Amino acid sequence: MxxxxxxxxxxxxxxxxxxxxxxxxxxxxxxxxxxxxxxxxxxxxxxxxxxxxxxxxxxxxxxxxxxxxxxxxxxxxxxxxxxxxxxxxxxxxxxxxxxxxxxxxxxxxxxxxxxxxFIEGRNLKQELSEGVYNENKIWQLLQDLLPVLQFIHNKRVIHRDIKPENIIRRQSDNKLVLIDFGIAKLLTDSALLRSATLIGSKDYVAPEQLRGKVFPASDLYSLGVTCIRLMTQVPPLDMYDCHSERWWWRDFLPKGTSVSSKLGEVLDKLLQTHLSQRYRFAEEVLQDINAALESCQPNLLALKNPIAPTLTNPHNSSNLNASQTPDPPI
Known part of the structure; x- marks a missing residue:
């Protein structure tokens, strides 16, 4: 054909x-x-x-x-x-x-x-049809994807549309590959594409992104939402209370499952509505993950694969907004 x-x-x-x-x-x-x-x-x-x-x-x-x-x-x-x-x-x-x-x-x-x-493999939404992710798989996902986000953010690029459909597990080596960056932003601003100004899926985007501002922390928020979606199989907005501006994702975990306090703290900080309370950069999350796996239960020690975070950033997060950050064309 x-x-x-x-x-x-x-x-x-x-x-x-x-x-x-x-x-x-x-x-x-x-x-x-x-x-x-x-x-x-x-x-x-x-x-x-x-x-x-x-x-x-x-x-x-x-x-x-x-x-x-x-x-x-x-x-x-x-x-x-x-x-x-x-x-x-x-x-x-x-x-x-x-x-x-x-x-x-x-x-x-x-x-x-x-x-x-072309990346041969299945995206994480397709994987979700086989069952929810357990805690170990979430730790592994964070360790696999956060260095990629650290890399693109240090290049002054923000993905804008992180969700299970845009993460593919490559068949050849089981590595997670990030696809579909938000090129449409510049073209939409030129009024040439019949597309909403918002780039990103509303179930996963950070609150500031809905108002037209994006930061490295916006991608981290979307990654956090992706994690709780994979852990529950529940549509994200069904787990969010607009009145309290809080995620109640623990209430939707499958019966008989639980999440360690260490992972819960990381996910809660990724999901903070207010930027001042959320992780700012991927390296901050990696620091907490390395510390958590260093002191966690024996069954998680096998996951420990510490990645040294790059603490020196070439830019200030307050300057990395929608008008200044290049948006890559995928």
Whole structure:
């Protein structure tokens, strides 16, 4: 199967060897090399496809993200493309084994595209169908993902949309990979995408993010919400009391299970509504995790894999807001 990427095409499915769409006549290969073979997902600002790179003999698979323009003003389109390439440069600098590699970015037929490494594996929402996470798995998740957040925050990048669907357990090594950074912010500000100004899923976003401000602590809040979702299988907002502005996640743990005071303290601090009471940086969380695992029960000592936090930050959190922080284009 080959998919036609023309947004106006009414019958996008084509034979696997076709070079031109049988319905609309569009060229089916992006840049004469990337063949879309499966629709992976869609949102308010575009679609994501699984594709193969026919320019390489092994024909490796990759992920192609297509962003749609809805404003016909050529000046706005030109500006959006310029912003897109600036964001792509930012993404290209995020070289980390737990972030997909950027392979290409380009414009074709007034659409813009990102081509990225395809991560083979299941996301954590899919894993949740097999049962809730126990305490050990939550400790492991925090140890695996916090260094990734520390890395991107030190690059002055904020993810904005951390949730189980955007965390993939890579099949080859069981490492957690962070996907789908919030590129749509700049393009939305240009009024070219039919998307809400808010980047992020409302069940997981921090309160300040709803007001248009983001900080490293905003990602940490979303990570905390992700943890309690994995521990309970309960939709996050069902565990939040708007009147007291508190999370009551312990009341939703499966019958017969409990959480140690050490982990509970870490999660509660990740989930604080007020920034002044929440962890500010990933390295602060890592410090507490290392201390907790150092003094915790024997059954958790096997998890201890201390990661030395980087305490010197190249920026001040008060200056890292939505208008100043580059938002990477995934």
């Amino acid at each position: 080959t998919y036609c990427l023309d947004p106006e095409c009414q019958q996008p499915e084509n034979p696997s060897t076709a070079k031109f769409c049988l319905n609309c006549g569009s060229n089916l290969l992006l840049r004469q090399r990337y063949r879309p073979i499966q629709l992976l997902g869609r949102g308010g600002f575009g679609k994501t496809f699984l594709a193969i790179d026919e320019d390489i003999p092994s024909q490796p698979r990759c992920a192609v993200k297509q962003f749609h323009f809805y404003d016909p003003d050529p000046e706005l389109i030109k500006k959006a493309i310029e912003l897109f390439h600036i964001e792509a440069v930012c993404l290209d600098q995020l070289k980390h084994e737990q972030i997909p590699n950027l392979l290409a970015c380009f414009e074709q037929k007034k659409q813009i595209y990102l081509v990225q490494e």
